[in-house]
Amino acid sequence: MDPRSEVLLRQADLFSGELLLAGLPADDLLGQLPNARGWSWHAGDHQQLQARFGDRCAFGVEPPSAPFEAAVLFLPKSRELTDYLLEALACKLAGRLLYLVGEKRAGIERAAKQLAPFGQARKLDSARHCQLWQVKVAHSPAPPDLERLAQRFSLPLIGGPLQVVSLPGVFSHGRLDRGTALLLEHLDDLPGGRMLDFGCGAGIVGSCLKRRYPESELILLDVDAFAVESSRLTLAANGLDASVIAGDGIDAAPRDCSAIVSNPPFHQGVHTHYEASESLLQRAASHLSPGGELRLVANAFLRYPPLIEASLGRCDTLQEADGFRIYSARRER
The missing domain is CATH 3.40.50.150 (Vaccinia Virus protein VP39)
Incomplete structure (x- = not known):
């Protein structure tokens, strides 16, 4: 199990509803969170997830159209891509919760600054050399034009x-x-x-x-x-x-x-x-x-x-x- 997934599962009670996992690893996280769906832009990860979980994981550069009550973004390497992904998710989550999880070596420490445009961010957990952050989207942006x-x-x-x-x-x-x-x-x-x-x-x-x-x-x-x-x-x-x-x-x-x-x-x-x-x-x-x-x-x-x-x-x-x-x-x- 990916260490970022392990951190999420430490807080599994937060993720019992209709959840979108964006940029998720190809592990068993979808199996552990039966109401969650995935969104991947990595063809290899998507292929593995699709083989195990069928249409519960979408592929592409835009979030899937199916509604979700909350979303978790697995922090990518690129800051510019992170900004786009956060906006693409936050625009669908007015008044609801957006999470960011990532490894410390990937720059999760800057998470609060990148979440700040959407509301007051807070750190929920730190384990497995990872951190989990949460923000309630008080300022919902317009859908970004990629x-x-x-x-x-x-x-x-x-x-x-x-x-x-x-x-x-x-x-x-x-x-x-x-x-x-x-x-x-x-x-x-x-x-x-x-x-x-x-x-x-x-x-x-x-x-x-x-x-x-x-x-x-x-x-x-x-x-x-x-x-x-x-x-x-x-x-x-x-x-x-x-x-x-x-x-x-x-x-x-x-x-x-x-x-x-x-x-x-x-x-x-x-x-x-x-x-x-x-x-x-x-x-x-x-x-x-x-x-x-x-x-x-x-x-x-x-x-x-x-x-x-x-x-x-x-x-x-x-x-x-x-x-x-x-x-x-x-x-x-």
């Missing part, structure tokens, strides 16, 4: 500027990170056909691929609903047509890709995770057609070449700069 909260910026690229739409919580929110910038310099000579942007974020790499290879089928994949929506908005802002899907890791991707291009994630929340990236490297061959290429950028300290070579064979380093490396490997015919 698109208006997006950061929009333009990338000066060959062939014209690329308009990027970045939503709160998306990787490298509002800016181009150095790893992706380096990868954009190495998109030449990819085999045409079905291309996959794995871990698409705000859709920068995928949009550039579609521009450079307009005849290719382009698929963008991310585990995060806010990234998926960002990619859709970025594609639309540039008049580009591609498929954007939410899925947990490479197993959610189609087969027979001519190229998989990625700045693969290795962070999730306040904890470091390598599973998604390592699974991509280990199973890329099963998603590439013969002669298909895996091309990615990674921090130089990550020992990715042995994993790539075990799956695909020879791994070439196309460039090393600023602590990053560009790797390329092809599936043998």
Whole structure:
């Protein structure tokens, strides 16, 4: 059981009514709170919860339409995303209770300040290195417009500027990170056909691929609903047509890709995770057609070449700069 869930269950008498659990972990909390429903924006967590609890958990960037008497937000890493989520919940809870639970290392100490616009916040519990806060919503905000909260910026690229739409919580929110910038310099000579942007974020790499290879089928994949929506908005802002899907890791991707291009994630929340990236490297061959290429950028300290070579064979380093490396490997015919 996630320690944040354990803290909630210490106060289980508070959560007997119609409760919405926003950003909940994929544990047994819904099983312990039979009147609760879940809202997740992580495709992997949602898949696990849906398998166990059916339609009691919704997926997406907006709260589910079903009414609720109170809500608990599991504190995400991003402050901007936290602000949006609190407003999205508080606007439906006038005069009712909103809770915030999170780990101390995730910044729950700032909870009172972030809850202050809605009413007088108070700390209910502190255990398992977590805290639980509560506010009665005295000042209900207007429903937030997620698109208006997006950061929009333009990338000066060959062939014209690329308009990027970045939503709160998306990787490298509002800016181009150095790893992706380096990868954009190495998109030449990819085999045409079905291309996959794995871990698409705000859709920068995928949009550039579609521009450079307009005849290719382009698929963008991310585990995060806010990234998926960002990619859709970025594609639309540039008049580009591609498929954007939410899925947990490479197993959610189609087969027979001519190229998989990625700045693969290795962070999730306040904890470091390598599973998604390592699974991509280990199973890329099963998603590439013969002669298909895996091309990615990674921090130089990550020992990715042995994993790539075990799956695909020879791994070439196309460039090393600023602590990053560009790797390329092809599936043998």
